[in-house]
Amino acid sequence: QVQLVESGGGSVQAGGSLRLSCAASGTMHSENCMGWFxxxxxxxxxxxxxxxxxxxxxxxxDSVKGRxxxxxxxxxxTVYLQMNSLRPExxxxxxxxxxxxxxxxxxxxxxxxxxxxxxxxxxxx
Numbered sequence: 001q002v003q004l005v006e007s008g009g010g011s012v013q014a015g016g017s018l019r020l021s022c023a024a025s026g027t028m029h030s031e032n033c034m035g036w037f038x039x040x041x042x043x044x045x046x047x048x049x050x051x052x053x054x055x056x057x058x059x060x061x062d063s064v065k066g067r068x069x070x071x072x073x074x075x076x077x078t079v080y081l082q083m084n085s086l087r088p089e090x091x092x093x094x095x096x097x098x099x100x101x102x103x104x105x106x107x108x109x110x111x112x113x114x115x116x117x118x119x120x121x122x123x124x125x
Contacts, residue, residue: 001026001114002024002025002026002027002028002098002100002113002114003024003025003026003114004022004023004024004096004097004098004114004115004116005022005023005025005116005117006020006021006022006094006095006096006116006117006118006119007020007021007022007023007119008020008021008119009094009119009120009121010120010121010122011122011123011124012086012121012122012123012124013123013124013125014086014087014088014123014124014125015085015086016086016123017082017083017084017085017086018083018086018121019080019081019082019083020036020080020081020083020094020096020119020121021078021079021080022034022036022078022079022080022081022096022116023076023077023078024077024078024079024096024098025077026114028053028098028100028101029100029101030053031052031053031054031101031102031103032052032053032098032099032100032101032102033050033051033052033053033098033099033102033104033105033106033111034050034051034053034070034072034079034096034097034098034099035047035048035049035050035051035096035097035098035099035105035106035107035112036048036049036050036070036079036081036094036095036096036097037094037095037097037107037109038090038092038093038094038095038121039092039093039095039118040089040091040092040093043092045095045109046061046107047061047106047107047108047109048060048061048064048068048081048094048107049061049064049068049069049070049081049107050070050105050106050107051070051071051072051079051105052102052103052104052105053072053074055071055072055074057104057105058070058105059104059105059106059107061107063089064083064090067083067084067085067086068081068082068083068084069081069082069084070082079096081094083121086121086123087123088123088124088125089123090121090123091121091122091123092120092121093118093119093120093121094118094119094120094121095115095116095117095118096115096116097109097112097114097115097116098112098113098114098115099111099112099113100113100114
């Protein structure tokens, strides 16, 4: 079983930055992926960014390319999401997710086996 705990959410003005963290505990396959998803009120959960365990392969939603950066520290079992140039439309609950075994990062929700409870990000104009 894998447990995921997110932190780092908060309220910022448009144009600001936040860094989210997701601490993972439990055992995963040596080839795994971690992802960030978000859900705004009244909307479906959507993929934001994903990263392979090797740290070199990443995947981003078009809406965040050039603004968000996903990274991971395997020694700390932690994945990060650096969010810059935030916009009001980025307001959502951000969830961390783990795909126990994967060879390439994806934003397909059904690929992920474990989910965190989420952290709120609010961007005001």
